[in-house]
Structure formats: structure tokens, C-alpha cells
Amino acid sequence: METIGIRQKLHQFIDTIEDKKAEAIYTLFEDEIEQDEWEYSDDFKAELDKRYEYYQNGGKMVTAEEVDEQINVLFHPDKNK
Incomplete structure (x- = not known):
């Protein structure tokens, strides 16, 4: 797993x-x-750096509202049919 x-x-x-x-x-x-x-691992720091660079270069971001919608779909799939 x-x-x-x-x-x-x-x-x-x-x-x-x-x-x-x-x-x-x-x-x-x-x-x-x-x-x-808290000591973050080197892998985690590298991932954060990669995501920040993506953001700085105009990468697509999602709003808090979009995240809420996605979470609701995951946790309440029956409501969204």
C-alpha cells in the first residue's frame, strides 16, 4: 500500500x-x-519548490471554492448525481 x-x-x-x-x-x-x-524531508521540500515554481510561471491554480466542490464530490458522491 x-x-x-x-x-x-x-x-x-x-x-x-x-x-x-x-x-x-x-x-x-x-x-x-x-x-x-518540524523537519520536512528533502523530497517534500523539492515537491514544494516544484509546485511554487509552477505557480510562479503561471501554472493553473484552483480556487478555494473549486477545492470545496472537489472535496464534496469525493466525500458525498451520492449527493452529486
Whole structure:
């Protein structure tokens, strides 16, 4: 499974678990979560640089409203038929 799929499954899991389970997970990773500084990977930084360059060179961007529409289609496919 790709990392993006894993992240999506974790988000879904965390969004629906009982409070005690959420607290237990938080306890396991508290030190990492509470770090004052986040260190981004070189790959992530390179991707951000690539996207910024694309934007600076007139690349197509989407508005917040367009993003909301896309998200609604993904999360509520029955409503959009």
C-alpha cells in the first residue's frame, strides 16, 4: 500500500475511534507531535519548490471554492448525481 493510502486509512481510523483509543495513540507519539520544529524531508521540500515554481510561471491554480466542490464530490458522491 502506498503512503497516501496509509495516511488516508489512519485519518479515517482516528476520526472514528473512541476517545480512550485516541488518547492512547497520542500518548505513544506525544513527543513527536509536540515538537517545536518540524523537519520536512528533502523530497517534500523539492515537491514544494516544484509546485511554487509552477505557480510562479503561471501554472493553473484552483480556487478555494473549486477545492470545496472537489472535496464534496469525493466525500458525498451520492449527493452529486
